[in-house]
Amino acid sequence: MLGLENVLIKPLLTEKTSKETESFNRYAFVVNTKANKNQIKSAVEKFFDVKVVSVRTSVLPGKTKRAGRGYKKSSASKKAYVQLQDGQKIEFFKGI
Structure with a gap:
């Protein structure tokens, strides 16, 4: 079983997620x-002291890329979309 400190790797900050x-x-x-x-x-x-309503996940498979004569495969990753209750928000850049 994973510890809670090892679950979240980083927030995904892109135009689509914004x-x-x-x-x-x-x-x-x-x-x-x-x-x-x-x-x-x-x-x-x-970690963020908020109330979560729902969680959706998606697993992204690793990509195969050429490396000289051979091929290398990058590792798979997983994304989670977390919906919060109305009126709550997460401040990623607090105090900057």
Whole structure:
């Protein structure tokens, strides 16, 4: 079982996720590939002190790339889209 400090890797800050944050109060994170939805929900609620309504996940397979004569494969990753209750938000750049 994963510890809660090992579940969240980093927030995913892109143009698409910024639009989802403004429209639906939904934030995106890159998470550990072995983490399940319950662990992700608990980690976000603990570290950011917010109430999570729902969690959606997607697994991205690794890509194959050429390296000289051979091929290399990058590792797979997992994204989690976390929707918060109305009126709550996460400040990623607090105090900067």
